Amino acid sequence: MGVEQKLGNMGVVTTTLENVVNWSRTGAMWPMLFGLACCAIEMMAAQAAHYDMSRFGMELMRASPRQSDLMIVAGRVSKKMGPVLRRLYDQMPEPKWVLAMGDCASCGGVFNNYAIYQGVDEVVPVDVYVAGCPPRPEALIHGVLTLHEKVKGDKFKDLAADIK
Amino acid sequence: MDKSLEPIVKKLQEKFGATYEEFRGEAHCFVRPEQIVDALMCLRDEHQFELLSAQTAVDYHPQNAPRFHVIYQLTSLAQNLSVQLRVPVNGDQLKVPTATRVFKSANWREREISDMFGIEFEGHPDPRRILMPDDTEGHPLRKDFPLGYEEPQFSFNFDEIDLRKPYVKE
Numbered sequence: 001m002g003v004e005q006k007l008g009n010m011g012v013v014t015t016t017l018e019n020v021v022n023w024s025r026t027g028a029m030w031p032m033l034f035g036l037a038c039c040a041i042e043m044m045a046a047q048a049a050h051y052d053m054s055r056f057g058m059e060l061m062r063a064s065p066r067q068s069d070l071m072i073v074a075g076r077v078s079k080k081m082g083p084v085l086r087r088l089y090d091q092m093p094e095p096k097w098v099l100a101m102g103d104c105a106s107c108g109g110v111f112n113n114y115a116i117y118q119g120v121d122e123v124v125p126v127d128v129y130v131a132g133c134p135p136r137p138e139a140l141i142h143g144v145l146t147l148h149e150k151v152k153g154d155k156f157k158d159l160a161a162d163i164k
Numbered sequence: 165m166d167k168s169l170e171p172i173v174k175k176l177q178e179k180f181g182a183t184y185e186e187f188r189g190e191a192h193c194f195v196r197p198e199q200i201v202d203a204l205m206c207l208r209d210e211h212q213f214e215l216l217s218a219q220t221a222v223d224y225h226p227q228n229a230p231r232f233h234v235i236y237q238l239t240s241l242a243q244n245l246s247v248q249l250r251v252p253v254n255g256d257q258l259k260v261p262t263a264t265r266v267f268k269s270a271n272w273r274e275r276e277i278s279d280m281f282g283i284e285f286e287g288h289p290d291p292r293r294i295l296m297p298d299d300t301e302g303h304p305l306r307k308d309f310p311l312g313y314e315e316p317q318f319s320f321n322f323d324e325i326d327l328r329k330p331y332v333k334e
Contacts, residue, residue, distance in 0.1 A: 114304040
């Protein structure tokens with residue numbers, strides 16, 4: 001319902017800044033490589049030709065946290081890995097999101113013991129949990145799209161509140 | 165017991181007062197803590213047991229005397245023989261002399277045993293924890309260590325447990 005409808009094809013689109021920012025954030029959300037266990041295999045499958053996550057602007061897995069927006073925690077996090085995970089999360093530039101992939105990352109899964117964190121939400125704030133042991137690539141892609149929906153709903157006033 | 169093990173076990177019994185037990189054809193010799201280093205040295209130098217193929221411990225909680233057995237599995241590649249030395253350790257006297265002077269490979273294994281069972285190896289060159297983070301409390305493989313640290317959440321107690329979950333703050 002913008003000006004382009006009134007004036008014909010001028011190659012111009014009008015929208016709100018909020019929409020543009022959220023669209024650009026979701027359109028090229030580069031995940032960080034963080035495969036810790038068998039979930040990483042499904043994560044690789046989701047990236048590869050058959051499922052092809054690059055359809056959603058996620059073709060690049062970054063090895064460096066400083067170049068990534070999304071941390072996919074794929075696997076169980078041991079008590080010794082926790083500080084490393086937190087450090088990598090702290091090194092990621094804002095805005096950043098975390099997706100807990102699989103039962104182990106979400107709630108400890110079958111590993112209810114002294115060595116494993118019962119969910120990475122004890123270490124980093126998690127935006128989306130994907131259930132499954134391991135989740136199929138479709139489930140991971142669904143989780144990512146759920147995160148996209150969340151990001152598209154972000155409001156500037158909430159971001160300002162976070163910065164304060 | 166293997167025929168060729170008999171003189172070796174006999175020597176351990178005479179020299180170190182070892183008691184002998186057999187379990188499913190495996191030779192187990194019980195040695196007192198203060199004599200384990202000499203016994204290992206004897207087996208290594210005089211009987212060609214040149215490989216410490218395993219070193220571990222067992223917790224016999226709630227029994228307290230002995231509470232633990234520290235286990236040394238020795239292999240002789242030259243003779244194709246295997247013998248197990250066991251050191252009983254009481255729950256109030258958690259000290260065993262280190263075997264690192266006899267077998268270098270005992271270094272990390274003893275670190276693992278002291279990490280998991282809390283048995284101190286006297287004279288160990290590097291007595292840090294090896295598996296758990298340095299600030300861990302307790303020793304996870306002890307029988308009195310709590311199993312798991314979180315109750316499973318079901319629909320009827322989800323909210324109650326959720327309240328005490330240690331979620332991270334941003």
